[in-house]
Amino acid sequence: MDRLTRSLSLGVLLVTLIGTPARACSNVHGIPGDCQMETWRVPTGAGGAAPQRLTSVLMNGNWTYHAYELSPDGQSLLVHLEDGFEIHRAGQPPVRLKLDLPFTPRDVSWDPDSRRVAFWVAHAPPGGQRRKAVALLDVTALGAAPPGPDEVPYEVLYAPDEPFTPSGFAWAPDGQGLLVLEVGVVAPGGPEGRLTRVEVEGRAARTLAQTAGPFDFFFTPFGCCDHRLRPRADATALLLGHETGLHAGDQAGSDLRRLPLPSKGVHNLDWQPVPGSDLVALFFRRPARTPDGRTFVGVHLARLAEGAAAPEQVHDATNVHTLWFSPRGTHVGWASDEGVWYRRVEGPPGKTVHVPAPEGAPIKGFTWHDDEDRLAFTAGDALFVHDLAAKSVREVWRAGRPETSFLAEPRFVGDDVLVSRFEDVSR
Secondary structure (H helix, E strand, O other), X not given: OOEEOOOOOOOOOOOOOOOOOHHHOOOOOOOOOEEEEXXXXXXXXXXXXXXXXXXXXXXXXXXXXXXXXXXXXXXXXXXXXXXXXXXXXXXXXXXXXXXXXXXXXXXXXXOXXXXXXXXXXXXOOOOOOOEEEEEEEEHHHOOOOOOOOOOOOOEEEEOOOOOOXXXXXXXOOOOOEXXXXXEEOOOOOOOEEEEEXXXXXXXXXXEEEEEEOOOOOEEOXXXXXXXXXXXXXXXXXXXXXEOOEEEEEOOOOOOEEEOOOOOOOXXXXXXXXXXXXXXXXXXXXXXXXXXXXXXXXXXXXXXXXXXXXXXXXXXXXXXXXXXXXXXXXXXXXXXXXXXXXXXXXXXXXXXXXXXXXXXXXXXXXXXXXXXXXXXXXXXXXXXXXXEOOOOEEXXXXXXXXXXXXXXXXXXXXXXXXXXXXXXXXXX
């Protein structure tokens, strides 16, 4: 296989973060421009507790793809506001933070310890102009009262020097730093790309790769949001998209090697949440061809190790919007408006279970329970739970007003499910 090193030749491209909302795995399609965004906590057990509305925010314009961001430990919630965030922590009153967040779409990412949140801000260095930068907010340092008008509740972690501008970030697989993708015009001939690792402690920054040309994406085992984030030190912990194909390497970005897989056409991917695993699931929204003439379309399972078996196509449709492994990596699942599909990773080909959309209502997302014995999904304005052993589906909650609203972004927290409700108020 071809190999790339840190000293890349002109014209060889590397890495850009896969664009939001694909970064978060669970896309929310069809959010109207003017809508009421609500976050609900819905019990799914037999206790009979009523669903609880946690937040309600009016969104004028599409300034976020998500109503909330759940911390990996399930104990904290970041709610998107037009002028900032609202932080909900277990056992404490919500804290509202008024922030200048001029960049759309917003990228927000919790660290593995559920202590800090990374996001974009506009930062002006001494004597300089405001530029895009990565900030860190320590939610454990917030008091019960919101910060005063002259207080800045976050620290600027990294702002690249001219001519580079950051375009994406993700937590490094070891959880100790952030990987930041940058682009800038350094010399005639087009833009250059740069991938930088920034340590959280000490703020030291070092370039992992720099080259000329356009970019596709980069991805790590921390790329998706349905798993509990756990630091990993895998030999292969970085996936890089590039016009000649996908490249894999360690988290230092060294000794990158080209995989027999295309990069163009990849719309979504997830990494099996098992330490040491090199198994990834990839969704190709449009057909992509490799130099040897193979075509990839739909959902595929692929090993990243050298000499691995050929990738397996597990679904051929091109309208998948959600893709991820179960929390312990036993199953892989995907969803479109028409249904949810899943199968055991080690199961024989063809043993895929299809859960059709009830009443034909479009499915907006699904989530795995930590025990891997059930999954929850939203369809139209209703929340459902599917039992894997019984192959049964039961309706848990119906929000009402299906003609103007829908549910999305389900996430298990214990046996409860967090969901977002979006209602079109522009009519």
